[in-house]
Amino acid sequence: GESVGLHLPTLSVQEGDNSIINCAYSNSASDYFIWYKQESGKGPQFIIDIRSNMDKRQGQRVTVLLNKTVKHLSLQIAATQPGDSAVYFCAEKGYGQNFVFGPGTRLSVLP
Amino acid sequence: IAGITQAPTSQILAAGRRMTLRCTQDMRHNAMYWYRQDLGLGLRLIHYSNTAGTTGKGEVPDGYSVSRANTDDFPLTLASAVPSQTSVYFCASSPSGANTGELFFGEGSRLTVL
Numbered sequence: 001g002e003s004v005g006l007h008l009p010t011l012s013v014q015e016g017d018n019s020i021i022n023c024a025y026s027n028s029a030s031d032y033f034i035w036y037k038q039e040s041g042k043g044p045q046f047i048i049d050i051r052s053n054m055d056k057r058q059g060q061r062v063t064v065l066l067n068k069t070v071k072h073l074s075l076q077i078a079a080t081q082p083g084d085s086a087v088y089f090c091a092e093k094g095y096g097q098n099f100v101f102g103p104g105t106r107l108s109v110l111p
Numbered sequence: 112i113a114g115i116t117q118a119p120t121s122q123i124l125a126a127g128r129r130m131t132l133r134c135t136q137d138m139r140h141n142a143m144y145w146y147r148q149d150l151g152l153g154l155r156l157i158h159y160s161n162t163a164g165t166t167g168k169g170e171v172p173d174g175y176s177v178s179r180a181n182t183d184d185f186p187l188t189l190a191s192a193v194p195s196q197t198s199v200y201f202c203a204s205s206p207s208g209a210n211t212g213e214l215f216f217g218e219g220s221r222l223t224v225l
Binding site: 034036099101 | 115144146151152153154155156159169170201203212213214215216217218219
């Protein structure tokens, strides 16, 4: 089956630094990708999405990069804050398919 | 705006018992989903419904059933619970019946089967 994975299960960054969370996907037919943030005890929340006809998309303090050649997705968080501490998931889907989620990366922001 | 409401928040259940997890949304979304979340495995789709009256199997459907009698409600039933069904269950919805776009998640139901 198709799978979405993350390169690092945990990531620690200093407050104020930039964070980069990576994701590898295996389905070359996937055309839509989403990053979710999950805080402790809560459900996942949408951060940003990107379609396969784009290679970069920016939001407020976040940027998603898509490299279809190597099937790689990354989430960049600028000026990381304590409130960014959470587990981050990438998810992929192709047309007519359901979302497939990666196992998640835990981001810890150090004071 | 409530969004997605799940109940119960937490439950301890004896093996072999029947259990229904409730999910209600007030966003009039067409599609609804049930996921289970286990450490190291991420979110795995159990069942889904693209529109009221229809349901489909996800990645891990065995031991679970769902119904979608109306737009708002999507209960998940464990007919005879087993310890491997100990997990956190998330209900989600999305506006489009074609399973595109953002998923909106509930706060989760933590189920422990002893």
